[in-house]
Amino acid sequence: MSAHGDPIPMTARRSGPLKGEAVVPGDKSISHRALILGALAVGETRISGLLEGQDVLDTARAMRAFGAEVTHEGPGAWTVQGVGVGGFAEPPDVIDCGNSGTGVRLIMGAMATSPVTATFTGDASLRKRPMGRVTEPLALFGTRAFGRQGGRLPMTLIGAAEPVPVRYAVPVPSAQVKSAVLLAGLNAPGETVVIEREATRDHTERMLAGFGATLRVEDGAEGRAIVLTGQPELRPQTIAVPRDPSSAAFPVAAGLIVEGSDVLVPGIGLNPTRAGLFTTLREMGADLSYENAREEGGEPVADLRARFSPDMTGIEVPPGRAPSMIDEYPILAVVAAFADGATVMRGIGELRVKECDRIAAMVTGLRACGAEVEEGEDWMIVHGHGPGSLPGGATCATHLDHRIAMSFLCAGLAAQRQVSIDDGGPIATSFPIFEGLMAALGAAFARGTE
Ligand SMILES: O=C(O)C1=C[C@@H](OP(=O)(O)O)[C@@H](O)[C@H](O)C1
Ligand SMILES: C=C(OP(=O)(O)O)C(=O)O
Known part of the structure; x- marks a missing residue:
């Protein structure tokens, strides 16, 4: 069941190049x-x-x-x-x-x-x-x-x-x-x-x-x-909320794995305590650049540009980086399935107490899609086989978890066969415009499952 209503099954299919600007919501x-x-x-x-x-x-x-x-x-x-x-x-x-x-x-x-x-x-x-x-x-x-x-x-x-x-x-x-x-x-x-x-x-x-x-x-x-x-007296403020790096992660990741893509994600908050995913992707060989870096409302901000990256390789993510990308491991696991070699993610036990057990949800769903994945109490390893290599053809359970839902939909955009999810309803908790925004880039999403 979705958080606030009937389940919303959704399907993503292999898409043509994703192009354009993805303006994601506030942090x-x-x-x-x-x-x-x-x-x-x-x-x-x-x-x-x-x-x-x-x-x-x-x-x-x-x-x-x-x-x-x-x-x-x-x-x-x-x-x-x-x-x-x-x-x-x-x-x-x-x-x-x-x-x-x-x-x-x-x-x-x-x-x-x-x-x-x-x-x-x-x-x-x-x-x-x-x-x-x-x-x-x-x-x-x-x-x-x-x-x-x-x-x-x-x-x-x-x-x-x-x-x-x-x-x-x-x-x-x-x-x-x-x-x-x-x-x-x-x-x-x-x-x-x-x-x-x-x-x-x-x-x-x-x-x-x-x-x-x-x-x-x-x-x-x-x-x-x-x-x-x-016991201070807090003074009221004028606050401009920067755009959410954890939401930006999805159009960025999709841009890296879908052949021919070139996606611009403007105005993203890049506070160093949040930007670990982007550092990791660059270490994997992603064609991901920061443009127009600036400061807005006391937070560092830049426009992210993600282009299709056929030569990404698996890496060992430093465990000390986990707090700065804790919500991004599900989408990193998807990108890892399209890189070459093993991506090793350790020190991620906290993923087991998020909206669902995110290690279990990713391992189960990725295996159903034909990926080779290993897990332990606080680690996960994804063995990737390069661009377009994920077989797909599965329906993945999202367990009331927005990030699991969006991660598997992104996987379906580059997999050989469709990837469906049982419920896209929870996406509205953090990224209510996700479906339309991705479709405008060229993502082949549909309601329902195969
Ligand atoms: O403080 C916050 O805004 C958050 C902290 C993190 O949770 P934990 O504090 O449980 O690590 C993160 O997973 C969550 O999405 C948002
Ligand atoms: C873990 C998350 O959120 P929360 O802990 O606020 O439910 C998240 O947004 O990925």
């Missing part, structure tokens, strides 16, 4: 944070380029439930009248975060140190995902959480009435956990310290500084420590 991570920090500021935050995907719309609805005024002014243009740090009202109903791990975990952090109680739920995918990784550090502030076994949603959080600041070393590389602790730290007196061994996406830190919070980053033996001073 999902930054969009969630703009709404949440806007709700915690005093006054009106103005946002342009907001991703209007279901995940972010669910966060907008949640911010309204906590008392912020969130208004849709026009395409991508939103305003948020914030209630101030510690100003959240108690929501009158259950907060449904749909398919979004980022939404639910960041919002839990944002409400955890206010004297309100909220119950959270989500779709069948989100209800399987672990929330203990967030509620355990939140308990240090004094927040209480009651959920299903294994720390699963639905879950009720009772915010700490008299929160204390915390010092917390994040045990898994997770920007969501880091961000939840920082957002909770906003309403605790004194300094809250979050330490991460490996740097994960830093949008929360950048945006907190933009909103006027006092924070500093110290690199030490334990890793990267973020020190936040609690």
Whole structure:
């Protein structure tokens, strides 16, 4: 089933050259944070380029439930009248975060140190995902959480009435956990310290500084420590959301594997904590260039140009790069099937707790398409056989996971036979215009399965 309705089976067939410009929507991570920090500021935050995907719309609805005024002014243009740090009202109903791990975990952090109680739920995918990784550090502030076994949603959080600041070393590389602790730290007196061994996406830190919070980053033996001073008055901001590198990954990858293609993907955020896929593709020999590199709204941005790359070879992806491309392994696995030799992906255990178990979903689907793939608890190896070599001819299960759905549709554009997916509905969570945008480039997509 798709996240919000009947399943939408889809099929992709081998396509002629993909040509043209692919203007992808705003960054999902930054969009969630703009709404949440806007709700915690005093006054009106103005946002342009907001991703209007279901995940972010669910966060907008949640911010309204906590008392912020969130208004849709026009395409991508939103305003948020914030209630101030510690100003959240108690929501009158259950907060449904749909398919979004980022939404639910960041919002839990944002409400955890206010004297309100909220119950959270989500779709069948989100209800399987672990929330203990967030509620355990939140308990240090004094927040209480009651959920299903294994720390699963639905879950009720009772915010700490008299929160204390915390010092917390994040045990898994997770920007969501880091961000939840920082957002909770906003309403605790004194300094809250979050330490991460490996740097994960830093949008929360950048945006907190933009909103006027006092924070500093110290690199030490334990890793990267973020020190936040609690109880600031956040100043409303004007935020231009850059276009999402995780969405750009799909037209870029399709451009590299479909014969004769030349695709331009303009205005993509290339924050180094997000751009690992593009570095990896270039190391594999992809004809992928950055044009017109510039800075927009405090984030590095460039136009990406991807041309058909018949000479890509498999590589060993450095495990330390995983946090900067964590959502891109499914599409990398597809590109790897069209490169020559083995692409080795290690240190990717976190993929097992995303919208679905992404290692299992990719291995099963790629094998059904005739690829040679190996897997272990936290690794995956794809043995590619060059351009046009993937047999295809399968229907792949997407398990309520947008990235799995888009990855297999891209595979079908270059495979020998069609590749179908059982449900394209979840694509709307992060990239609602994917089908039309790809079709405009020349992608042979159809509704239904073979
Ligand atoms: O903070 C964020 O916006 C995100 C962090 C990552 O999750 P984890 O924190 O679980 O690694 C990523 O997979 C997700 O798509 C977005
Ligand atoms: C993992 C993802 O999102 P989330 O954790 O927010 O559901 C994703 O978008 O790939």
